[in-house]
Amino acid sequence: MKALWRSLKQSKTGMIGLAIVLVVVICAIFAYQLAPCDPLQQDLMNKLHDPAWTATGTPEHLLGTDQLGRDVLSRLLVGARITLLVALAGTVVGGVVGVVLGCLAGYYGGWVDAVLMRLVDIQLCFPFTLLALFIAAVLGGSLGNVILIAGITSWVRYARLVRGEILSIKESEYIEAIRAEGGSDARIIFRHILPNVISSVIVIATLEMAKIVLMEASLSFLGYGVPITIPTWGRMLSEARANMVSNPWQCILPGLCITLTVLGVNLLGDWLRDYLDPKLDV
Amino acid sequence: MSERPVLEVNDLTVTFKTKYGSAAAVSGVSFALAKGEKLGLVGESGSGKSVTSKSILRLLPSPPAQICGSIKLDGEELLTKSEQEMCHCRGNRISMIFQEPMVSLNPLYTIGNQLGEVVRLHKKVSRAEADKQVIEMLRTVGIPSPETRLKQYPFELSGGMRQRAMIAMALLCDPEVLIADEPTTALDVTIQAQILDLLKELNRKMGTSIILITHDLGVIASMVDTVAVMYCGHIVEKAPVRQLFHDPLHPYTRGLLNSIPKVGHTEGDLQTIEGAVPSIYDLPAGCAFSNRCSECGRICKEKEPPTLQLEDGRVVKCWKYTPQWGEEGADHE
Amino acid sequence: MAKYLAKRLAQSLIAILGITVVVFVILHLTGDPVELMVSPTTSKEQMDILRQEMGYNDPLPQQYLRFLKGAVVGNFGTSYYYNEPAMRVVLERVPATLELAVAALAIAVVLGIPAGVISAVKRNSLSDGVIRVLALLGQCLPAFWLGIMLIMVFSVNLGWLPTGGNSEGWRSLIMPAFTLGLFSAATICRLLRSNMIEVLGKEYIDVARAKGLRGSVVVMKHAFKNAFSSILTMLGMQFASLLGGSVITETVFAWPGIGRLVIQSIQSSDFAVVECIVFLLAVVFVVINFVVDVLYSVINPRVRLQ
Numbered sequence: 001m002k003a004l005w006r007s008l009k010q011s012k013t014g015m016i017g018l019a020i021v022l023v024v025v026i027c028a029i030f031a032y033q034l035a036p037c038d039p040l041q042q043d044l045m046n047k048l049h050d051p052a053w054t055a056t057g058t059p060e061h062l063l064g065t066d067q068l069g070r071d072v073l074s075r076l077l078v079g080a081r082i083t084l085l086v087a088l089a090g091t092v093v094g095g096v097v098g099v100v101l102g103c104l105a106g107y108y109g110g111w112v113d114a115v116l117m118r119l120v121d122i123q124l125c126f127p128f129t130l131l132a133l134f135i136a137a138v139l140g141g142s143l144g145n146v147i148l149i150a151g152i153t154s155w156v157r158y159a160r161l162v163r164g165e166i167l168s169i170k171e172s173e174y175i176e177a178i179r180a181e182g183g184s185d186a187r188i189i190f191r192h193i194l195p196n197v198i199s200s201v202i203v204i205a206t207l208e209m210a211k212i213v214l215m216e217a218s219l220s221f222l223g224y225g226v227p228i229t230i231p232t233w234g235r236m237l238s239e240a241r242a243n244m245v246s247n248p249w250q251c252i253l254p255g256l257c258i259t260l261t262v263l264g265v266n267l268l269g270d271w272l273r274d275y276l277d278p279k280l281d282v
Numbered sequence: 283m284s285e286r287p288v289l290e291v292n293d294l295t296v297t298f299k300t301k302y303g304s305a306a307a308v309s310g311v312s313f314a315l316a317k318g319e320k321l322g323l324v325g326e327s328g329s330g331k332s333v334t335s336k337s338i339l340r341l342l343p344s345p346p347a348q349i350c351g352s353i354k355l356d357g358e359e360l361l362t363k364s365e366q367e368m369c370h371c372r373g374n375r376i377s378m379i380f381q382e383p384m385v386s387l388n389p390l391y392t393i394g395n396q397l398g399e400v401v402r403l404h405k406k407v408s409r410a411e412a413d414k415q416v417i418e419m420l421r422t423v424g425i426p427s428p429e430t431r432l433k434q435y436p437f438e439l440s441g442g443m444r445q446r447a448m449i450a451m452a453l454l455c456d457p458e459v460l461i462a463d464e465p466t467t468a469l470d471v472t473i474q475a476q477i478l479d480l481l482k483e484l485n486r487k488m489g490t491s492i493i494l495i496t497h498d499l500g501v502i503a504s505m506v507d508t509v510a511v512m513y514c515g516h517i518v519e520k521a522p523v524r525q526l527f528h529d530p531l532h533p534y535t536r537g538l539l540n541s542i543p544k545v546g547h548t549e550g551d552l553q554t555i556e557g558a559v560p561s562i563y564d565l566p567a568g569c570a571f572s573n574r575c576s577e578c579g580r581i582c583k584e585k586e587p588p589t590l591q592l593e594d595g596r597v598v599k600c601w602k603y604t605p606q607w608g609e610e611g612a613d614h615e
Numbered sequence: 616m617a618k619y620l621a622k623r624l625a626q627s628l629i630a631i632l633g634i635t636v637v638v639f640v641i642l643h644l645t646g647d648p649v650e651l652m653v654s655p656t657t658s659k660e661q662m663d664i665l666r667q668e669m670g671y672n673d674p675l676p677q678q679y680l681r682f683l684k685g686a687v688v689g690n691f692g693t694s695y696y697y698n699e700p701a702m703r704v705v706l707e708r709v710p711a712t713l714e715l716a717v718a719a720l721a722i723a724v725v726l727g728i729p730a731g732v733i734s735a736v737k738r739n740s741l742s743d744g745v746i747r748v749l750a751l752l753g754q755c756l757p758a759f760w761l762g763i764m765l766i767m768v769f770s771v772n773l774g775w776l777p778t779g780g781n782s783e784g785w786r787s788l789i790m791p792a793f794t795l796g797l798f799s800a801a802t803i804c805r806l807l808r809s810n811m812i813e814v815l816g817k818e819y820i821d822v823a824r825a826k827g828l829r830g831s832v833v834v835m836k837h838a839f840k841n842a843f844s845s846i847l848t849m850l851g852m853q854f855a856s857l858l859g860g861s862v863i864t865e866t867v868f869a870w871p872g873i874g875r876l877v878i879q880s881i882q883s884s885d886f887a888v889v890e891c892i893v894f895l896l897a898v899v900f901v902v903i904n905f906v907v908d909v910l911y912s913v914i915n916p917r918v919r920l921q
């Protein structure tokens with residue numbers, strides 16, 4: 001652990017990534033405590049104010065108000081929650097499914113492997129925005145569905161990686177020795193193969209997480225994410241579009257949040273990859 | 283009669299600046315190569331042999347490498363030439379062949395293309411003329427059916443043939459100096475002998491001077507006229523090959539020769555030199571070999587030995603052969 | 616090589632079939648097309664009759680076969696929204712999306728390839744640092760935000776370019792193409808950079824230098840071709856994902872292409888059109904993959920000669 005921290009401190013970009021991610025996490029966890037107003041409270045008398053630093057802004061609403069008079073800062077803070085939730089949960093779902101399926105395919109081989117790899121190839125043919133959109137449209141928008149979609153679009157990368165690693169380790173001599181001593185299949189997979197694969201899985205997880213953030217924002221933007229009542233950055237951007245001319249800041253701020261979050265996760269992921277496994281082919 | 287040497291290296295020092303610190307991979311190396319002479323550069327990995335050869339061609343990336351000293355080709359100073367002038371020398375007046383024939387040729391281009399490239403570049407001839415010269419040279423180095431080889435890709439040739447092709451490529455422009463960096467290390471033993479014979483014959487026929495770099499003393503014994511032994515970036519001994527093997531002066535050279543297993547001696551352990559080669563970032567004070575030398579004296583640990591030119595043309599870098607050795611207990615620990 | 620390609624071709628056909636099955640099943644299990652087509656005042660009996668007539672009461676496998684037979688000849692039924700054959704509706708919009716995707720790919724290649732090469736050759740220099748930062752940002756910017764910001768700057772504030780639509784020739788095309796292509800440019804740049812760095816470390820590069828070739832020749836003739844051949848597969852995938860990503864860009868720029876049509880049709884539950892689009896796209900993606908395989912085997916002599 002200490003070596004990890006020391007290496008992180010040496011990497012400027014890694015530290016920046018960590019800082020950004022920490023800020024987002026804190027905002028998400030303490031969103032309601034930090035928010036100056038109720039993010040859902042409409043105040044039509046005060047709609048479409050600009051942020052406090054512009055000529056028409058008020059200090060009451062630091063980042064202005066949207067077209068329904070809701071405080072932008074509060075909405076951004078709460079939006080961080082969804083972003084984080086979807087990113088984490090989606091990564092976990094995709095990761096677990098991908099790793100399990102990859103294990104099965106790699107370890108048992110045969111038709112299990114053939115079927116799964118066909119599936120992976122087919123899914124990789126399809127650009128994942130379209131896939132996500134299609135599934136979202138069919139299943140309907142809800143938090144659970146968005147997480148499900150995140151999982152469905154990202155499991156393939158884990159599966160391919162884990163399967164590859166298992167195939168290469170499977171035939172190695174020390175696994176044969178364990179089998180000769182009577183180790184069961186499950187034991188071999190869990191105690192011996194998985195730990196070797198974990199670091200690569202972690203690297204993929206951080207990079208997939210960044211993609212999931214972008215995907216969730218895109219879905220919200222198109223109107224297919226979580227229900228309208230929950231503020232998300234993508235939705236805020238699509239709502240702000242109509243007032244692009246008169247209130248440019250409404251368009252700038254949510255997009256900035258998305259970009260910075262993705263940047264933070266990517267920087268952290270890049271550092272992690274350099275530290276854990278520089279030869280990893282993502 | 284002293285004809286000007288075709289290559290003169292004087293006090294060559296190459297320093298690398300990395301995040302681990304600054305280190306001299308090559309320190310004060312000097313040697314001269316006469317026309318038609320074959321010089322062997324011997325040493326373990328990390329002794330600085332490859333860095334020396336790459337510096338002659340100025341193939342080292344300039345930061346982090348810093349090169350000082352003098353390298354003269356036919357009297358012309360190479361270290362002050364512009365990059366364009368060096369490009370004119372490389373492959374043309376000085377050529378190099380590398381260790382791994384399996385990866386030394388670009389897998390995506392044909393043999394004819396890669397070999398012809400060097401002819402077209404330096405001799406400015408047409409493609410057809412270049413192909414003719416390539417075929418001729420392929421024949422000279424002993425590759426059968428050279429016409430068909432032109433259109434083949436590197437992966438279609440065996441290791442030995444690829445190395446011959448590399449040699450052909452290096453000699454196409456009739457260079458004055460050929461640097462062979464471990465040319466046979468990656469090859470089978472039988473092919474090794476063939477390649478070495480080929481080099482000897484080409485040296486005889488074309489008069490190309492050869493610098494042969496290797497860690498294998500057996501190769502040196504059969505191939506070269508003069509040997510220079512390198513350790514930690516220094517030339518510790520230089521002598522004509524016979525004299526080096528019969529009467530090695532430097533303790534390191536002696537250690538190397540002793541460690542070669544001798545046919546017929548079946549009793550006793552294999553001899554080794556105690557200790558390990560130090561990292562160039564962490565050299566001992568004084569003589570670089572002092573911490574492993576069985577004849578080490580007090581002065582060896584304190585001061586770096588001078589390079590001595592002995593009467594018979596031999597060179598040795600060791601305190602033992604200096605007048606100071608017997609004085610003041612310098613030879614005692 | 617022929618055997619390898621034949622195998623890939625067979626796999627491609629299976630892939631297309633697989634996608635159609637999945638799409639068909641999902642669509643028909645989750646929605647009642649009849650309900651969505653008729654007005655709310657239609658009685659249940661009338662809906663049942665309609666359902667029977669349109670064949671929606673037949674067992675699924677039969678419906679699927681009918682769908683497949685129709686798909687092969689390009690008959691996907693009628694778009695109830697546009698009241699025209701679904702295929703025609705879709706084909707009308709294909710050129711616009713193709714134009715956008717091709718332009719975006721061009722921008723991605725023109726920006727990404729030189730950036731990747733320069734970044735690798737001048738590794739760790741200032742230009743490398745700048746390029747790497749820009750490439751990273753390119754992968755972090757959400758396309759819809761980039762599009763909106765570009766519109767704000769170039770249309771609203773500067774008035775140089777139109778805000779949307781495709782009626783003004785290249786001036787309409789440039790912002791959407793850039794928005795769509797930037798992510799690809801960044802991806803291409805990063806991958807090419809890492810491939811080039813790996814290739815530049817190989818021994819045959821040293822050998823090429825030792826022959827006296829000038830630096831630029833070494834890079835372009837010897838290093839680039841090797842680095843590029845591994846990118847070729849990726850370029851194909853990039854084009855496929857550009858086609859997919861056009862959904863967002865077309866929405867932001869009101870570009871009349873398939874992306875917008877997909878959204879509209881999903882929203883209005885126009886199944887015929889959605890099926891048609893998904894089928895077409897599946898075929899396109901699989902074909903792209905196949906073409907990339909062919910190209911790769913042409914470039915790589917090892918595969919070609921076996």
